[in-house]
Every structure is written in C-alpha cells, then in structure tokens.
Amino acid sequence: MRYVKVLLLAILFFLALVFFFQNQNALSQNLVLTLNLFFLPPMASIPLPFYFMVVAAFFVGAVLALGFLVWDKVNLSARLMKSKWRVSSLEREVEKLRKQLGAETSRSSFLRKTQGCPTDAGKQSGESKSAASSALPEDVLAPDPDKA
Secondary structure (H helix, E strand, C coil): CHHHHHHHHHHHHHHHHHHHHHCHHHHCCEECCEECCCCCCCEECCCEEHHHHHHHHHHHHHHHHHHHHHHHHHHHHHHHHHHHHHHHHHHHHHHHHHHHHHHHHHHHHHHHHHHCCHHHHHHCCHHHHHHHHHHCCCCCCCCCCCCC
16 A cells, blocks of 8 residues: 555656646746735735745645644544543443452352251252242342341
8 A cells, every 4th residue: 555655646746747847938937926905005925936836835735734634643642542541441340340240149149058948958859949049039148137
C-alpha cells in the first residue's frame, strides 16, 4: 500500500510539472491582490506571478489538511485512552464481583451442607437427598437462630 501511495504521489508531481511547463506564459503573468473593506483603506499586494499563487494555495491547503489530520489523531487518541481506562475499570469491577460471587457461593454451599440433619440423611435415598438439597433456597447465607 505504501508503494501505491508513493507511486500516486510521483504521478501527481509529474503532472504538476507538466502543467507548469506547458502553461509558463499564462502562469507568469503578474497578479495584484486587493482588499477593500468598508472601514479600512484599500490595500494592494505587490505584483506576484500567478504560479506563485497556485503554489501558495496548494501549500496552504496541505497545511490545513495536515492540521485537520493531526487534530483527528489527537481526538481519536484521547478517545482511545478514555475507552481503555473504562475497559480496565470494568475489568476490575468484574473481578471484584467474581470474587464476591465465589465467596457467597462457597459460603452458601457450606451452609447447605451443615443445615442437613445427620439422622435424616441416613434414611433418605440418593434421589431424595438431591431433591431435598434442591428444595433449599439458593440465597441462604446463615441459619435462622429462632428456628433452632
């Protein structure tokens, strides 16, 4: 892709040179720029060749395009940094919630194991044990002291 860009730039430069050489008489004519504002006296430039105006306009356009590209790059870099910061913040929050969920899950599984009565557990078959454990609510965090 880089070679294609260089090739296109070389072709553009060659065509510009051909244009200037073929139109030397027309481009060599002097041009005077004037500025007439209502509240200022009229101003006029020194006589300048027309090709100078063409080259100056090209240069000003290139500088403006470069300025817009730099502005866009700075803006996108700032947005990228902000997005990366947001992603890292959300990743930290996910890890925090995973740790919290893991602690609650291990605590609730411990409480489910300790809430079952050992005498009843011996009488129940394997199927009834799984049905009894699934009947317990998932959000049990601690045994109720009033029922004990």
